[in-house]
Amino acid sequence: MSEHLNGGQALIKSLELEGVETIFGLPGGAILPVYDPIIDSPIRHILVRHEQGAGHMAEGFAQATGRPGVAMVTSGPAATNIVTPLCDAYMDSIPMVVITGQVPYPAIGTDAFQECDTTGITLPVTKHNFLISEAQDIPRIIREAFHIATTGRPGPVLVDVPKDIVDPKNPRSAMEWYWPESVDLPGYRPLTTGDPEQIRRAAELILRAERPVIYAGGGILKARAADALRELAELCDIHVVTTLMARGAFPDEHPLALGMPGMHGNYTAVTSLQKSDLLLALGSRFDDRVTGRVPSFAPEAKIVHVDIDPAELGKVRRPDVGIAGDARLVIEEMVRAVRSLLEGGGSFPERSAWKSQISGWQERYPLTYEQSEAGDALKPQFVLETLRDSTPDDCIVASGVGQHQMWTSQYWKFNHPYTWVNSGGLGTMGFSVPAAIGAKVGRPDRMVWAVDGDGCFQMTAQELVTAASERIPVKVAILNNAYLGMVRQWQEMFYEERYSEVYLSPDLPDYKMWAEAMGCIGMRVESPEEVQPAIDKANEIDDRPVVIEFRTDSSEKVYPMVPAGLSNDEIIVDPSQGEGGR
């Protein structure tokens, strides 16, 4: 016998059946009826202080766990507040489902209170979105939303829910419960396995390459392909660069690891791509921050490009072998194909000259910075090295966007997948605090640190109130250089030191007091000898959030750097290392 439910109950029940354990959200008029059944549901709801926070928490949760993050907010301004996280998740292919309230269906189009064309606004920043018109469609559409968000190239899906179909006082909310066995989406057939013929051709190229490099992207993590990647790299003895989105996909302490390439990548990672004769681009998308000027990127390299999204193959660089498919399945097949060529008598060419070239670059151009003198402001790199060495190997680190993000990616040793949570494609300042909270909710067993800049922190700090009230013990390191540091760096280097609107002040706001006002432990560190004790103290606190403000050197710049629009050959190394490769 079928069960009579109202739309709100059906929506919450559908989320339960999708395995949702946590919703990040904030209620309001149009979504009110859906909040009522939450009281009776085992789902944990985390009440945020701003809807953007809910979206980034859902993203952090998804990045740390691999499961879809879920956020729920009301209509109008709440929906527009969550557009940034949707766009962020779209750019970084993060599985997320966002439920928004909407004015009653008959009121749509009348400029009703808190009405907004949410599906219209979010159309270009979601993998797909839905406006539900009938209560009876709710279970089917929720099922489809999770299916689309989590399969193929993952991404955010938005479901807009008019109030009348969930409000028990409205007859339009009546529905007969069902749960669809499967989804029927005739236009959606995500790929899985790659073309065996192309995989065989890729294996043949590997056996001929003298200077091969694996260019691993975020797709490795999405496909849970880190083990497969390691097997391929070790079998073929090929060095691996991990892009900003792939940090942790290959252990930084592995002898074949070259670290991060790109605009602020290390010299060896950038240059090995430039000089290689075969790039295995696995789950990466030739982003402009990696390639620099495209026509001069890796000019001698043949390209094997593996991506689950066929539109990425040839979008920026035409591959010699393009394989559309799931990174894990394709890499596993590639390992088999290489093995069978080796068993058939094939072998790798002599690569010792290439290897010694790589180790030569590593020796000559390591990441470096000048230690500060006593009494000077802290070096941000020193703070990060100390933090790195004082936290467990599987500690999760979330960052905002800017200099602190690049330094964290450079100086941290990522040895495990899903330990790095950041905003890559969209570059969303303010990402780290809410994302760290989401990650900690998803992985309560792990230590979670947010590394933030002072500019970023001021954008979303209010979510520490959420963390304090929900007892989510994240830790935040603010690298306070009193500036919008990355913008300052560009103005120093490319705008003749004309500093326009980048100064923020070191003590306005007072970060320690602000942290304490939000229910956190607040600390301020100004000299090198205080760094270690403060971090040790923070690591011992596990019942509330902790914020440490580190006063850092505002003149410190991120090196190496490939200026925007230039070739990777024009990389600028730390001034102490001379002219680099030029």
Next chain:
Amino acid sequence: MGTPLTTHHILTVLVENKPGVLTRVAGLFARRGFNIFSLAVAPTEDDRFSRITVVVDVESAPLEQIIKQLDKLINVVKIDELAPGEAVERELLLATVAAGPDVRGQVIELVGVFEGRILSVGWDQVTVVLEGHPDKLDDFEELLDNYGIVSLQRTGRVALPKLDRRTAIPPPDPSSPSRRP
């Protein structure tokens, strides 16, 4: 509206009949910087689906990229590229032309030559209709313009693949005409 066919390709896009689907297609073109030359939408024989016939400018972006991005839209079911020689194409033109008593006979004669029809006659204007291949419509429009076109409305082309009459013989090129990735 001359049609430089070398840079224009016809895509017929089968889409689910869902609200907003045209916005999704049009929005994708806008967002990715692809240019649309003409667009026509209509229901198909199956009421679950509509067919969008879109003429795209491949100077703005490679055709392959346009097709692959379109294919990612959840509501897009199937995409076929129709090469000009392998498609039957039609378009409809409505035009109101200045046709005073001195030239009215010439305009009527021109419509007759092109096998169009007169739909409405005023004191000094006529409204005419012509259905045909878009190239033929281009010629007609150019000739009408000598008399002064007051207003013009074209539907944009619709197209279907040419039928293969060699039913006993398998088609020689399996990749054609469908270029679905």
